[in-house]
Amino acid sequence: MKSDNLSGFLVINKDKGMTSHDVIYRVRKKLGQKKVGHSGTLDPNATGVLVLALGEATKYLQYIKDNEKAYEAEIIFGLKTDTDDITGTIIEEKEVESLSREDLEKIIPTFLGEQDQIPPIYSAKKVNGKKLYEYARKNESVEIKPNRIFIKDLELLDCDGKRARLKVDCSRGTYVRSIARDLGEKLDIPSTMGDLRRTRSGPFYLKDAVSLEDLDKAEIESHLISIKDVLDYPVAEVVEDSLKKIHCGQELKPEDLILEPHEYVDGEIVKIICGDKFYGIGIVSRRDDSVFVKPRKMLRNEE
Secondary structure (H helix, E strand, C coil): CCHHHCCEEEEEEECCCCCHHHHHHHHHHHHCCCCEEECCCCCCCEEEEEEEEEHHHHHHHHHCCCCEEEEEEEEEECEEECCCECCCCEEEECCCCCCCHHHHHHHHHHHCEEEEECCCCCCCCEECCEEHHHHHHCCCCCCCCCEEEEEEEEEEEEECCCEEEEEEEEECCCCHHHHHHHHHHHHCCCEEEEEEEEEEECCEEHHHCECCCCCCHHHHHHCCECHHHHCCCCEEEECHHHHHHHHCCCCECHHHEEECCCCCCCCCEEEEEECCEEEEEEEEEEECCEEEEEEEEECCCCC
């Protein structure tokens, strides 16, 4: 596979201090790859999983089921900042003397489940077409509406009385900085987020990540994750004699398909394959109790 024609997903273990766009620039330069996208940014202060799409994989970023995220976060007690993390300006400071592990373990269960969460004012959430941090930098007032989020698990990993480390499993759209802020408010102690490491984003895990320093152009294929393996959808296999239809964008009829045991629903997305090759995704149409598939997003050159 030529370095300027790579196709697949790449999990980068991002270093602190780099923006997501910095990482993309470095990857493009290091691999000689022009077409690189990402599935969601990671704050410069954060480390860990940053998912990049190379080449044809950029077409499928919107189809990744990455609603679940996981983090390890440091909470600093006794400080409150305007950004809700340690990079911000301190706006309140208080001596913390007797915060115990038991105090935190009592309050942590109240954060579990579905709930409304107010994003930090210094965030990229848009209100009336502007990002919240744009209002904050100009000291303009704005109504911040809550996000509906879900926190699946919140585990206390460590606590020394002034700092704590938490493991967070949550839905997309959850701000860990807001958890840090709200945790302190419930304890009546100013608090802010310190270090943050993302350990999972949907089907991508930190164990599969590579650092920019270790990213080697000659060994890149060993780090690429195929599009087929990432997309979590039912399979519609095309018989070989009907492959010409998908290249022409023609609808696939029942006689063109080998379907896996699955109750196909009208309008659902399916992966189109032939043998072990992935060709793209299609949309199911149910008519006369039969399944038809219309190609929707196809690879220019099959994987």
